[in-house]
Amino acid sequence: xxxxxxxxxxxxxxxxxxxxxxxxxxxxxxxxxxxxxxxxxxxxxxxxxxxxxxxxxxxxxxxxxxxxxxxxxxxxxxxxxxxxxxxxxxxxxxxxxxxxxxxxxxxxxxxxxxxxxxxxxxxxxxxxxxxxxxxxxxxxxxxxxxxxxxxxxxxxxxxxxxxxxxxxxxxxxxxxxxxxxxxxxxxxxxxxxxxxxxxxxxxxx
Amino acid sequence: xxxxxxxxxxxxxxxxxxxxxxxxxxxxxxxxxxxxxxxxxxxxxxxxxxxxxxxxxxxxxxxxxxxxxxxxxxxxxxxxxxxxxxxxxxxxxxxxxxxxxxxxxxxxxxxxxxxxxxxxxxxx
Numbered sequence: 001x002x003x004x005x006x007x008x009x010x011x012x013x014x015x016x017x018x019x020x021x022x023x024x025x026x027x028x029x030x031x032x033x034x035x036x037x038x039x040x041x042x043x044x045x046x047x048x049x050x051x052x053x054x055x056x057x058x059x060x061x062x063x064x065x066x067x068x069x070x071x072x073x074x075x076x077x078x079x080x081x082x083x084x085x086x087x088x089x090x091x092x093x094x095x096x097x098x099x100x101x102x103x104x105x106x107x108x109x110x111x112x113x114x115x116x117x118x119x120x121x122x123x124x125x126x127x128x129x130x131x132x133x134x135x136x137x138x139x140x141x142x143x144x145x146x147x148x149x150x151x152x153x154x155x156x157x158x159x160x161x162x163x164x165x166x167x168x169x170x171x172x173x174x175x176x177x178x179x180x181x182x183x184x185x186x187x188x189x190x191x192x193x194x195x196x197x198x199x200x201x202x203x204x205x
Numbered sequence: 206x207x208x209x210x211x212x213x214x215x216x217x218x219x220x221x222x223x224x225x226x227x228x229x230x231x232x233x234x235x236x237x238x239x240x241x242x243x244x245x246x247x248x249x250x251x252x253x254x255x256x257x258x259x260x261x262x263x264x265x266x267x268x269x270x271x272x273x274x275x276x277x278x279x280x281x282x283x284x285x286x287x288x289x290x291x292x293x294x295x296x297x298x299x300x301x302x303x304x305x306x307x308x309x310x311x312x313x314x315x316x317x318x319x320x321x322x323x324x325x326x327x328x329x
Contacts, residue, residue: 019272021242021307022314022322041329047279049286078276083325087318090242090276109240110307112314112322182329189323196316 018086024185025107026093027132028117029125033145033175034093035077037117041181042079042091049074049103074100089185094129104132113192114140115184117175120153123161130162139192141169143184227261227288234294241276241286244305245269245293251301265292269302 026034038044079091092107094100108114114133118126126142133140144158155170164170171187174180225232247269258266261284268278279289296302314322 019244019274020318021244021274022318023242023307045277045280046283047276047286048283078280080277081326081329083322083328087321087325088274089322089325090274092241106241110314112319178329182326186323186326189319189326192314193316193319193323196319 020087022087022089023107023111024089024091024188025104025111025114025138026091026117027104027114027126027129027140029119029122029129032117032119032122032125033147034117037143037145037173037175037181037184038077038079038091038093040176040178041185042081042089044077044079047076047078049076074103076103091185101132108136108138111138113188114138115188116140116142117173118142118144118158118162119147120144120158121147123158126162130164139188139195141171141184141188141191143171143173143187145175146172225288227259227284228291231291232287234291235298236294239275239290239293239304240307242274242307244272244307245275245278246272246303246305248301248303261288262292262296265289266296266301269296275304 026038028034035044074095076095077093081089081091083089094104094107114129116126116129116133130140130142132138142158142162142164144153144155146152152172155172158164158170159166159168169187169191171184173184247266251266251270261282264282265278268281275286275289275293278293279286282289284292293302293304297304
């Protein structure tokens, strides 16, 4: 049995093999291909959450007729990519609807950044996610999932439609393709690196 | 709504969803909260088989014998995250697991780690 992380000298369990977990969020409207993208590039794992309905969610969720309901169920997927033995990337697909923001708040803490996956036929579906990340100053990029039969838009038209900053990367992708999904993640990390150079200490969570 | 599995919960327990029967109806865990990707690991104390643990607590403890995360455990035991958190907090109180915040949690991911991630992704 290997207890790896514990320090034989009995010190803090932080030394030798640090297990580092990095989070990336994948947001976007329903059916935009979040699960497909996660599955293309990582080992996909199901996660069930059953959260008690808080007063906040009771106000926004219509519980008329189901007054006895005290919990709400959220099924979500996450993907795991082992980059190195001690460095694992976790991709969390976040349910798009605003009422799941209680999940987002938790997921966003300490996240490397986010990818907003968008479908050009339903661009408006990505507004809440974009809004969310902009307000919290979480670095993100927009990835346009090029569905078969979807009209190809010029990324600059999309930038205008979504009112995005000129330096915010917009990439085209095919969520089914591993290479394409990988390129999306690479574009995000490159963007975060760039942003990190410009703002020496952002430090906010 | 009551299912057969809810035999542990009497009428006074109020409406609880079945998985929370495993936690005696508790929906909030004790102690410091922990992230979805916080690292969980069994402590040396867990080596001596603790006798009075519920099967679900045992399963979670088994999974933590090698460093893992809260999300991985929840997926492996196929229990809702909220339930797994309570079980983990119980185990922590018993001194059987250590839960450590992700290294990068406190602040934004540092540049060195970002480059490592980038290289890792390129090498996939």
